[in-house]
Amino acid sequence: MRALNVPAAGEQPRLSDLPVPGAVEGTVLVRVKAAGLNALDNALAAGMMAEMLPHVYPLVLGRDAAGIVEAVGAGADHVAVGDEVIGHMLLAPPIQAGTLAEYALLPAAAVTHKPAGLDFTTAAALPLAAAAAKAAVDAIEPEPGQTVLVVGAGGGVGSYAVQLLAARGVTVVATGTADDTDRLTTLGATTVIDYTAGPVAEQVAAAYPDGVDALIDLVAYTPDSAPLDVVRKGGKVASTLGAAADEQALAAVGLTGTSVMAAPLREVVAQLADQAAAGTLKVDVTTVLPLEKATDGLATLASGTARGKIVIEIGD
Ligand SMILES: NC(=O)c1ccc[n+]([C@@H]2O[C@H](COP(=O)([O-])OP(=O)(O)OC[C@H]3O[C@@H](n4cnc5c(N)ncnc54)[C@H](OP(=O)(O)O)[C@@H]3O)[C@@H](O)[C@H]2O)c1
Incomplete structure (x- = not known):
């Protein structure tokens, strides 16, 4: 099968032929029709x-997929050969199999049926980013009428988080560049803060002098690089990186936090897929590329300028 893989530690990803894996107990072999990209793919490629x-090479890149069940291992009886599914390669040792390939061997716990109303490309954009957005939103327990700042709203996770917050009756303050304002507003942002025009904290403080109730930060690696000053005392912080990792640093400014570790298990993704199929969650696929151009998509993600989701279409 053709697969985008890192042949050995420290080498660059390349497209080459690898053997098709066989379904073993607790796994589902999926013929991949589309694979969604995530920042995690670059981190794994770089051996971070x-x-x-433990990583085993050749290491196939890609974590999210949608496709057709090709074979089922023992114990994976919730799907059958020929079913259309959405799946995710959970982060479990060893890191070796991936979804940027014609076939992906996925853990059964992370494979769910694809609603008929979602095409493969749309479905492949859901698992990790949407699950991370849901986990971040759940962590801050937003109440209707509250105001929440989302830093990094323009990317894959942020584009879902903005919508999930708006659906809960929250006033969403989203960071984004000026040319992305309309897209973010359409997704549900009330205010878009251009993070390239000046410090986010200053701009938010000017627009919301009483501060915001909570922060979802998808960009900062440490609390001191997150705009904590604009969150009211007693507020909550959720981060997919390190902004909420230091409990003491947050407590010192009167906040509590959650470091999100998304687990796109089938129950979680099934619910998000149903929302997407019903039209209550927009899957914002902004770029679709063939497998031969997957490294271009990964480069866009690495540059930090991705909008919504990038999806790679595989096969016919
Ligand atoms: N812990 C977990 O479970 C988990 C799960 C998923 C993702 N993550 C991590 O969460 C982060 C976000 O994921 P993602 O998939 O949304 O990544 P992404 O698609 O690359 O989006 C990140 C977005 O942040 C915006 N941005 C870049 N620099 C910024 C800055 N200084 N201030 C404000 N916004 C800025 C950019 O959008 P614009 O420039 O277009 O506005 C960029 O598209 C990644 O680092 C990823 O590794 C963690």
């Missing part, structure tokens, strides 16, 4: 998590 999780 190799100290935490």
Whole structure:
């Protein structure tokens, strides 16, 4: 099968032929029709998590997929050969199999039926980013009428988070560049703060002098690089990176936080897919590329300028 893989530690990803894996207990072999890209793909390609999780090479990139069940391992009886599914390669050792390939061997716990109303390309954009957005939103327990700042709203996770917050009756303050204002407003943002025009904290403080109730930060690696000053005392912070990792640093400014670790298990993704199929959650696929151009998509993600989701279409 053709697969985008890192042949050995430290090498650049390349497209080459690899053997099709066989379905083993607790797995589902999926013929991949589309694979959504995530920032995590670049981190794994660069070996950034190799100290935490053993990597086995050649390492196939990609975590999200939508496709057709080709084979089912023992114990994976909730799907059958020929079913159209959405799946995710959970972060479990060893890191070796991926979805940027003609076939992906996925853990059964992270494979769910694709609603008929979603095409493969749209479905492949859901698992990790939408699950992370849901986990971040759930963590701050927003109440209708509250105001929440989302930093990094323009990307994959942020585009879902803005919508999930707006659906809960929250006033969403989203960071984004000026040319992305209309898209973010359409997704549900009340105010768009151009983070390239000046410090986010200053702009938010000017627009919301009483501060915001909570912060979802998808950009900062440490609390001191997140705009904590604009969150009211007693407020909550959720981060997919390190902005909420230091409990003491947050407590010192009267806040509590959650470091989000998304687990796109099938129950979570099924619910999000139903919302997408019903039209209550927009899956904002902004770029579709063939497998031969997947590295271009990864480069866009690495540049930090991705909008919504990038999806790679595979096969016919
Ligand atoms: N812990 C977890 O479970 C988990 C799960 C998913 C993702 N993540 C991490 O969460 C982060 C976001 O994920 P993603 O998939 O949304 O990534 P993404 O698609 O690359 O989006 C990040 C977005 O942030 C915006 N941005 C860049 N620099 C910024 C800045 N200084 N201030 C404000 N916005 C800025 C950019 O949008 P514009 O320039 O277009 O506005 C960019 O598109 C990534 O680092 C990813 O690794 C973690």
